[in-house]
Amino acid sequence: MPVKYVCRNCGYTLYNFDKVGQDFYGVRTPSEIxxxxxxxxxxxxxxxxxxxxxxxxxxxxxxxxxTIE
Structure with a gap:
């Protein structure tokens, strides 16, 4: 499941996690961002x-x- 961190003021994408194995650390927490x-x-x-x-x-x-036939 993709995870996206976005600035609530301007909508700028701060971080985008698309898939497992994307990087070594995995999904970052809000405090890390x-x-x-x-x-x-x-x-x-x-x-x-x-x-x-x-x-x-x-x-x-x-x-x-x-659909299975």
Missing amino acids: RSIFGGKCPRCGKPLNAPAIEDVKIIMKKKITI
Whole structure:
């Protein structure tokens, strides 16, 4: 399942994890993303805070239908 960290102010993609094996560390935590960028968004300069439960969005991809005859 892909994981994407986005600035809530300007929408800049801070980090995108697409698949297992993408890198050695795996999915980074919000605190790791904050420390990578020095606590501020590189585009707009707003402080990066931990996401609230309302900030987490789960988006379903296209539904796959398998027909067996």
